Amino acid sequence: MIAFAMVRHRLRSVLGGFIALTLGVALLAASAIVIASARPTVPPRYENASVLAVPGEAGTRSDDFTVARAVWSVDEADVLVEEIARGDxxxxxxxxxxxxxxxxxxxxxxxxxxxxxxxxxxxxxxVLGSTKLLDGAGPSGDDEVVLPASHGRSVGDTVDVLTAGAEWPMTVSGITDGDDVLLPDPLAEESATGVSLIGVVTTAGAEPTSSGDLVRDVVGPASDVYTDDERGAMESEFDASNNWVGQQLLVLIGALAVFVSVFVVGTTFTFQVSVRRRELALLRAVGGTPRQVRRMLLGEAAVVGVVASLVGAALGVVGSHLLGGWMIDAGLLSRYWQVRSVALPVGASVLIGLATAVAGVLGASRKGAAVRPLEALRPEGDRDETVPKWRLWVTVCAGFLGVVLVVATTRGDMEQAIAYGLASSLALLVAAAVAAPLYLPRLVGLLPGKSPLTELLRAQARTDPRRPASTLLPALLVSTLAVTVLGQTDTLAGAIEEHSRGEIPGDAMLVRTDGGGGLTDTALERTREHADGEVVSHLSTGVYVDGSWVESVGLRPSAVPEGTALASPATAERFGWAEGDTVDLTWRDGTNGRIMVTVEEFPPELEMWAELALPHDLAREHDPATFTIMAAFDPVDAEALSTALADQGVHVEGTDRLLDEGIATEIGLLRLFAGTILALSLGYTAISLANTLSLSTSARRRDLALLRVTGAHRRQVLGLLTAESGLISTIGLALGASLSLPGLYALTIGLRDEFDPRRGPAEIAVLLPWPELGLVFAASLLIGVLAALIPAARALRRSPSAMVAERE
Amino acid sequence: MNATLGATRDALRIDSVTKRYTTGDHRVTALDGASLDVREGTFTAIMGPSGSGKSTLLHCAVGLDRPDGGSVVVDGTDLGGLGERELTEFRRERVGFVFQSYNLIDALTAVQNTLLPARLARRRLGREDALKALEEVGLRDRADRRPHQLSGGEQQRVAIARAVLTRPSVICADEPTGALDLARGRQVLDHLRAVVDTHGRTVLVVTHDPTVATRADRVVFMADGRIVDEIDARDGERFDAGSIALRMTGPEES
Structure with missing residues (x-):
């Protein structure tokens, strides 16, 4: 009850912690809901199938992440399907x-x-999907197609259907609410590359487990079979559309929200305790045991924690819809995403919020319980000025962790280096924050000037280092995060800009007009007629050697002699091939073959991903389903060619511009991350600075009053506060910036080997976006000064005598 | 009721108590073997110049501070043998306080402040008991005001109500009227006097105001950390502000 009355009374002073926690929980809940709801789902196209079978895994694609599976040839698949169809x-x-x-x-x-x-x-x-036919019927002849409603056609309209190698004028026979373009089966069979999935629909009463066993028996142990029962496994296998980057962003937002909330709540409550020493001492004097005081403070934190967490959770639920929508628009989340799971993520976020509040106040409550009753009788109790041991320990541990992380940054690959670099800055930040009362008075002591006000500044920092230390923290936080995050982004962007431009032959490339990927063979042929010299094109495909996936490229033109395959030295070594060997392999469509290999170094733009190069026509023969991913050439007349290619949905674009755009997209994603993090941390900083400084000013009203009584002008007092707040913010900003530098330099070392290895270690420089940083610094400086001035100006509006007479 | 009848027992025995402080480089001896016995149901005033150790004596007497040497026995309990928690519990059960200022917690209303020690001690006292205590100091109608809505004298009276509510053996006041004007100060003293006369409690007041001392049953004078003189009203000595002031200048000059 006392805790309740206290919170109500001190609403203003707990407001900062409250808002920080509310926002933290809201962000956490929103991120958690989005993540929990983003668990994979079976896409609508397979929703009606109770059993789905896919060939076994054969390796991963060149991104080291996407699973590449084996394939059934059409004949194999037909046998399997026939046998399955006979089952009960x-x-x-x-x-x-x-x-x-x-x-x-x-x-x-x-x-x-x-x-x-x-x-x-x-x-x-x-039949495998839950997709419904909205109008018309399935294709009845070879020239009919069923389109999704999103294509905006009606039954009876005519359209041109383009596959990688063919083009058919067709009539629309039906419209569905799904995503697939459905062709007559004979055409589909000829357009697809083998069979990658067998779907089974069972009668309503059939037991999913027994149907699964039936299918498993037929397809054999090398293949994977998923049934309704294993919805989870099935879902993760058949939904490839979730974006990994999006999840990382969410995890980052969540983790940052927790980190900053603990930070802000901890500082708020700790500071509270030092402001309230007399009140706590009075409680002790009238008979509160240390335990009761501690419990009361924890109780207060719990009240704040519960209310803030609940409000935050409510905001988070609303926010998750916005966040999800935004991420879908930004291409960071599957189109099928919707809010599905609320209770669990919200519950977890509320618990974390509560734990955060209690964790934040734990240290403060200990300190509060240690207040001695006699302090109630002294205007400024004689405080223990020795440095608590835990500060030293935490500083040493966090500092050590920071150094370890800096070293790890230099060793990691690109993603690790970024994560470790950020973590090292945060660890050093914790060390600097905890040690602030130790070094801050000394730093302020270096302040030159002999005016009474600067002397006062120095003296105040010496006698009560914790107060300026707690105003230092927000500036320290924002500067560390800003310099680290923006520095990483710019350094990385600079490195990508300088080192990841492949050497693409020719001045122009073909691009899909709608921004998608993929070129038809017809488009390639027409380009060849309009190009000056050769058209270099890549068809991304693969073959299987001894059952394992070999990422391959279909090359044009004469880079690979007809009837042979070109292996990179690494691939030759992997399979023990020598120049001129004829090797057995399985094509992409599941048929077997033999081919002669020659071993040769790949050009850099291929070496990044391909292990084997085939002549384009051979690759196309065994992989009719896949569009060509790139075509580069010197155009004779780019405009005429673009016109000629319009019916293939592609046009000609300058290579340089495309590279710039590609790099811009990559950098844009980095900037999106950086911007999100920065906006969050600036917001927090504003709240926490405003809160700490307004608390600190009201705690010092008496000092201010005394200054006025002893003859300081109102303007002098305000000047003193401005100088103090400005000075401390500046120290925080400078310190935060310097804490980020080790991580940034480590990043440049970590990134050295991430680019074209043949050019040797890349020379990477730390780049800092000074205009943005300047803006962030100016903003936090302004917030700091305003947060000190506004409450002080309010307090100073009264006459000095009224201020002195005023009770604390 | 039986204030004078039972005035034979000692509510408080202080025996050769010493206390030293270290401030900066030099050590200050605040108490230098002070001894004092206080009979139950009496009003005792401790007087002396600043730095004579009177506040320190008061703090040691009620367990707010621990002496370096000597013993303090309150109502039969030797405070030297108590741990921090026991000492706190002893304070809230057996001792009541009124400070010069800053007596009340801003967040709580008058009645909540009055109940605070009882609540901390988990005593079965409710709002009604607190209201009764407030009524005795004439503040029943102010029960739900918060401290900043009360005058300085009213705040002191709330502190008195709080001090008597748990029926402690000793009530201590450190310059209770120091921050008040004459009329308000007198009211506060009236209430302290009533605590002795009608409830039979023991009251110990530190003051340097002779008019405050005239309301006491006994005045002890301190200098340099020791009790150097005393006047007891019942010994038939002159007991007015003038003679008390005169007696006080004695130790100050010596």
Missing amino acids: GVTDAVAEHRFQVQVMDGDRILGDVVDGDPNGAGWSSF
Whole structure:
């Protein structure tokens, strides 16, 4: 009850901690809801299938992340499907023929760019999904197609359907609410590259487990079979559309929210205790035991924690919709995302919020309980000025951790280096924050000048170092985060800009007009007619050697002699191939073959990802489903070519500009991260600075009054406060900036080997965006000074005698 | 009721208490073997010049501070043998306080402040008891005001109500009227006097105001950390402000 009355009374002074915690919990809850709801789902196209079978894993793609699976040849798949279809309770077994497709209406591209799986399939796949036919019917002849409603066509319209190697004028026979373009099965079979999935629909009463076992028996142990029962596994296998980057951003936001909340709540409450010493002493004098005082302070924190967490959770639920929507728009989240899971993430966030409040106040409550009753009788109790041991310990430990992380930064790959670099700055920040009462008086003591006011400044920092220390922290926090995050972004951007421009032959490239990826063979052929010299094109495909995936490229033109494959030295070594060997392999479509290999160093733009190069036509023969990813050339007449290519949905673009755009996209993502983090930390800083300084000013009203009584002008007092706040903010900003530098320099070392290895270690410089940093610094300086001046100006409005007479 | 009848027992025995402080480089001896016995149900005033050790004596007497040497026995309990927690509990059960200023917690109303020690001690006292105590100091109608809405004298009277509520054996006041004007100071003293006369409590007041001392049953004078003189009203000595002031200048000059 006492805790309750105290909180109510001190509403203003706990406000900073309250707002920080509310925001922290809101961010945490929103991030957690988005993450929890972003768990994979079975895309609608497979929702009706109770069993899904896929060939076993064969390795990963060149991103080291996406799983590459084996493939069934069409003949193999037909045998399997026939056998499955004979099983009890099976109504449909479908070998899916999936391929990349583009639908054109003359020169106009229909439909939106779709991430994830290719969206062309045979009509037979329709039964696997929950997708509904909105109008018309399935294709009845070879020249009919079923389109998603998003393509904006109606039944009876004519369209051109483009696959990698073919083009068909077709009539729309039906419209669905799904995402797939459905072709007649014979055409789909010829357009797809083998079979990558068999879907089984069972009768309503069929036991999913037994259907699963049935399918498992047929496809064999090398393949993976998922049923309704294993919804989770099924979901993660069939939803590839969730963006990893988005999850990282969310985790980062959540972690930062917790870190900053603990930081701000901790400082607020600790500072509270020092402001309230007399009150606590009085409580002790009238009979409160140290335990009761501690419990009361914890109780206060709990009241603040509960209310803030609940308000934060409510805001978080609302925020998750906004955050999710924004992330979908930014391409950071699957289109299928929606708020699905609320209770668990919100519950966890509320608990974390409460724990944060209690953790933040734990140290403060100890300190509060140690207040001696006699301090109630003295205007300024004689305080223990020795440095508590824990400060030394925490400083040493956090500092050591920071150094370890700096070393780790120099050793890690790009992602690790970024994460460790940020963590090292945060560790050093904790060390600097905890040790602040130790060094701050000495720093302030260096202040030159002999005016009475500067002497007062120095004396005050000496006698009560904790107060300026707590006003130092927000500036320290914002500067560390700003310099680290912006510095990392710019350093990385500079490095990418300078070192990751591949050597792409030719002045121009083909790009899809709608921003998607993929070029048809027709487009390549027409380009060849209009190019000055050769057209270099890449078809991203793969082969299997001894059952494992080999990332391959289909190359044009004569880089690879007809009928041979070009292996990089690393690939040759991996499989023990020598120049001129003829090797056995399985093509992308599941058929077996033999080919002669020559071993040769790959050009840099290929070496980044491809292990084996095939002639384009050979690659296309065994992988008809995949669009070509790149075509580069010197154009004769770029405009004429663009016109000629319009019905293929592509146009010509300058190579330099494309590279700039590509780098800009990559850097843009970095900046998005940096901006988010920075906005968050600036907001927190404003709150916490305003809070600490207004508390500190009201705690010093008596000092201010005495200054006025002893003859200081109002303007002099305000000047003193401005100088103090400005000085301390400046120290914090400078210190924070210097804490970030070790991590940034370590990053440049860590990134050295992340670029083209043949050019040797890359020379990378630390780049700092001075204009942005200047703006951040100026903003936090301004916040600091205003937060000190506004409450002081209010206090000083009264006459000196009224101020002195005023009770504390 | 039985204030004078039972005035034979000692509520407080202080025996050769010493206390030293170290401030900066030099040590200050605040108490130098002070001894004092206070009978139950009496009003004792401690007087002396600044620095004579009177406040320190008061603090040691009620367990707010620990002496370096000597013993303090309150109502039969030797404070030297108590740990920090026991000492705190002893304070809230057996001792009541009124300070010169800053007596009340701003966040709490008058009645909540009055109840605070009882609540900390988990005594079964409720709002009604607190209101009764406030009524005795004439503040029942101010019960739900917060300290900043009360005058200085009213705040002191709330502190008195709080001090008597738990029926402690000793009530201590350190310059209770020091921050008040004459009329308000007199009111506060009236209430302290009533605590002795109607409730039979023992009151110990530190003051340097002779008019305050005239309301006491006994005045002891301190100098240099020791009791150097005393006047007892019942010994038939002259007991007015003038003679007390005169007696006080004695030790000050010596």
